[in-house]
Amino acid sequence: MSDIAIQIFGLGKRYRYGGAAPLSTNLRADISDWAKGLFRRNSKGHPTLQQVHEHHLSASPEYFWALKDVSFEVNQGEVIGIIGRNGAGKSTLLKILSRITPPTTGHIEYHGRIASLLEVGTGFHRELTGRENIFLNGSILGMKRAEIARKFDEIVAFAEVEKFIDTPVKFYSSGMYVRLAFAVAAHLEPEILLVDEVLAVGDIEFQRKCIGKMEDVAREGRTVLVVSHSMSTVKALCSKAVLLESGRIKASGAVDGVVAGYVSASKVGAAKTVLTDADHDSGTTNQVRVRSLQLLNAPGNSFTVHWQQPISMVADVEVFEPLRDLVFGASIKTIYDTDILTIHSDIVDSKPQSSWTLEPGRYEIAFKLRNDLRPGSYRLRLGAACLQHLGRSNVLNVNAGTLQVLDFSEQGLTPRPSCTGLVNGYSTWSYERCPHQPKQTS
Amino acid sequence: MNTITRISADRHERFRQFLADLWDYRELFWTFVERDIKVRYKQTALGVIWVILQPLFMAGAFAGIFGGIARMPTDGLPYAIFYLGALVSWNTFATALSSSAMSMENNAHLISKIYFPRLVVPGAVVCTSFVDFAIGWTLLNAAALWMGYWHWQLVAVTPLLLAIQAMTVLGFGLALGALNAQYRDVKHGVTFLVQVWMLATPVIYPASRLPAWAQDWLFLNPMAGVVTGYRAALQGVALPWELIGSCALMAVVYLAVGAWFFRKREAKLADIL
Known part of the structure; x- marks a missing residue:
């Protein structure tokens, strides 16, 4: 045979x-x-x-x-x-x-x-x-x-x-x-x-x-x-x-x-999505628009990153009216729209930063994010708000598409299938034998 | 113990495989026949009674209009028998023709996802039409007995006429089904084809009313031989053997051409559907 x-x-x-x-x-x-x-x-x-x-x-x-x-x-x-x-x-x-x-x-x-x-x-x-x-x-x-x-x-x-x-x-x-x-x-x-x-x-x-x-x-x-x-x-x-x-x-x-x-x-290069008015939420004002969003370190030409690979993005933004006390932000959601995390330009590494003042014109706004997401598909949104003494008013809310996290890292490591959930867990464990043991009958 | 299967770009090698597969997949053929029969009358209140009602209504309507109003000659048969005799075979032929022409498109989801000899699909459609035929045929015999026109010839000649009908419908159904996979124009043409074909077949009128030159060409349409054969059997006169014989020959030709054409296109079906 x-x-x-x-x-x-x-x-x-x-x-x-x-x-x-x-x-x-x-x-x-x-x-x-x-x-x-x-x-x-x-x-x-x-x-x-x-x-x-x-x-x-x-x-x-x-x-x-x-x-x-x-x-x-x-x-x-x-x-x-x-x-x-x-x-x-x-x-x-x-x-x-x-x-x-x-x-x-x-x-x-x-x-x-x-x-x-x-x-x-x-x-x-x-x-x-x-x-x-x-x-x-x-x-x-x-x-x-x-x-x-x-x-x-x-x-x-x-x-x-x-x-x-x-x-x-x-x-x-x-x-x-x-x-x-x-x-x-x-x-x-x-x-x-x-x-x-x-x-x-x-x-x-x-x-x-x-x-x-x-x-x-x-x-x-x-x-x-x-x-x-x-x-x-x-x-x-x-x-x-x-x-x-x-x-x-x-x-x-x-x-x-x-x-x-x-x-x-899988080569690393820039991936770009062009955003239109339809991607912007209708509730926000017309003071600012995101024209496109680039993922600088994408393997391939789609919005994809490796597992554990930091996310590095640049948004091409057009400002139409002077904006004072501006804060940019981004959020990552599950495909069922549950928020996983939100990041803001006025807080970097837990330290407060000053807000921005932008005159009309074109801007390139860059941000980097440590990526602890587990492999899967996520929704990405961008936003901006003006801080005022009475609170904040949203001036930008845009759907930036889907971000894919591959199931292997740049080094070729794969996450263990038994680890479930949305984010990687980092933990340490130990054990120690208790000094007082119950008496055992032999 | 293990069979070796060869998948090849070479058409001749594929043909040998094709014959072996046809035998291997014979059970799927019956499964499709069973599916088509079961599905047809699901969720209908009258169910299988429809098979009896359809030829009865149509024969009644034809007898009323062409007999009662147009006074069509019938070669001595009562209108009910004259039309029922033709419609039992014609209806099953027309249904099987249009559904086999559509069979590739209707089963596209299967053809693009799984392998089986594609011939099984139109084959099962034609086989399913036999069930309708058997019920209509029983009805015809009952009506003929009741009205005193039953003749042993009717039973004797049925297998031959049914074979002619099956070969013709399969030949055309295969060719049209394969064509419809690529050119959906066929689907719209088939309705028209069935209507014209019925007019070209002595269903409404007796074959004897055709001019002599037309009768000479009647053998090209095997259904003409089938319908004329049943009517002659009901009349109890000698069967038109010359016509039936040449129609049988033509039916074999149609089947051969249709099957050849289907085989030629079969492999491409999954890519074009």
């Missing part, structure tokens, strides 16, 4: 920019190509339709290679992480492996049955009952009916929907729906499992269940391919990893090395 589960040779996939071309040109082009092909095929010495087509495709700037010359092998029982930036070709690779879309070049050979989980609940029908959907979804995922019938009770128990099994799923709560869908997928027994991390979009509890299930599958000696953005997930689950960049393999091998390579390859 061979030890190799999947072999991939020179795989390539070409797409057209913006999906299929607009209908009219597409239909017309198709018909004219077809007519030309008929003509060409009849006269010797001319390229065939296929060749004309290939030439047209490779030369045309409308096309791009989502994957190019990808070759690697996966041994039986290995858990492999596929990592890379958005658009690196991870999902395309998964789609070709699960045979949803064919490759443009190259081929793949694999042993045994592949099941792919690109989403849960594929093919669920709202009008059908839970029972009917288990059979429908199971069949779509490639289970035999006898197999589903055998595991039926187990699936229902796992999903905790016993009472509602004969109710149409359109009456289910979203939680029940997702549980049932995941329960079916969790009872697949393929030799090879392909998982896209988009699977783990549910609540924390559900994500943990997904990851736990993947660990079980891996322990049972089956082959698993996981596509993920989360370095900590990949490090926890996988023994090997493949790093894709612009459709090509950048690195592959033991997971630690590949993850470290990915982490160090």
Whole structure:
């Protein structure tokens, strides 16, 4: 018996920019190509339709290679992480492996049955009952009916929907729906499992269940391919990893090395968002506007920082009227709008500072913040207020978008998954044996 | 013990895989048939009774308008039998044609997320239409018995006529379904196609009323052979074997062309839907 589960040779996939071309040109082009092909095929010495087509495709700037010359092998029982930036070709690779879309070049050979989980609940029908959907979804995922019938009770128990099994799923709560869908997928027994991390979009509890299930599958000696953005997930689950960049393999091998390579390859540069009047709260005056906000030390070109990396920002601000006793501020919130922290220009390192007086004109306002946020997405807001003897009046309140904190540091360290919450905790612990011990009976 | 699967850019290799898959996924085919049947009449008060009511109402309306008002000749059959005989097969044909043309689009969420031989979807649609046909056909037999027009030929010729109908609808449904995935124009054209096709088929009028030149070309439309066949069987006269034979041949051609076209487009479906 061979030890190799999947072999991939020179795989390539070409797409057209913006999906299929607009209908009219597409239909017309198709018909004219077809007519030309008929003509060409009849006269010797001319390229065939296929060749004309290939030439047209490779030369045309409308096309791009989502994957190019990808070759690697996966041994039986290995858990492999596929990592890379958005658009690196991870999902395309998964789609070709699960045979949803064919490759443009190259081929793949694999042993045994592949099941792919690109989403849960594929093919669920709202009008059908839970029972009917288990059979429908199971069949779509490639289970035999006898197999589903055998595991039926187990699936229902796992999903905790016993009472509602004969109710149409359109009456289910979203939680029940997702549980049932995941329960079916969790009872697949393929030799090879392909998982896209988009699977783990549910609540924390559900994500943990997904990851736990993947660990079980891996322990049972089956082959698993996981596509993920989360370095900590990949490090926890996988023994090997493949790093894709612009459709090509950048690195592959033991997971630690590949993850470290990915982490160090993320260049640091400025990321900028342009803010419009629509981002400014309507309640504030028109005395001052933020034109754009720059993150000076972003790895990549999005509003992203490493875990534990200080945040360094510059706001491009336009002042229209003279502002006296001005204080700038910023706040970071959870995506559910709970405040995590607020910072102000008149307090630096807990020491009071004087407020500012600004004449009309353009200003660059910079601030730095020590970053103790845990990996995740946060909302960023900027504000300004004029201090007056009666109190403060807000002159600026602007939504500056989302800030992403990666789950690895600049040095490639990852936070421990068991630490939860919004911010990193810094603590010291110790223990000491008490001098008076209860008497023990021997 | 382990089967080796090959995914390749080469179309010939894919074809071998395709045949193996079609067999592997036979259970999914029945699951889709079951789903389509179950879903169709969910949350309707009358449920399956609709399958009986539809041809009955339509035959009644046709008999009233074309018989009672227009005095259409029927080759000696009573209007009710004349129209029911044609509508049972025509209705299931028309429904299956338009829903198989839409089947790729309607199942786009599945096709872009999971692999199975795409042929299973339109195949299941056509198979589902057989259920409607079986109910309508039973109704036709009951009506023919009651009115004294039942003839053993009706039962004997049904498998052949049903096969012609199935091949035709699958051939066209496959081609239209694959086309509709790319050009949604097809969806709007299909309604029109079904209407024109019905007029081109001797449903409202008897085939014998067509001019001689038109009768010569009737074999191009296999449904003409199907409808004419049922009517001849109900009349108890000799079946038009020449027409049925050539229609059967044409149906095979349509199926072959439709399946070839579908196969050619199948792989691209997930990228264009």
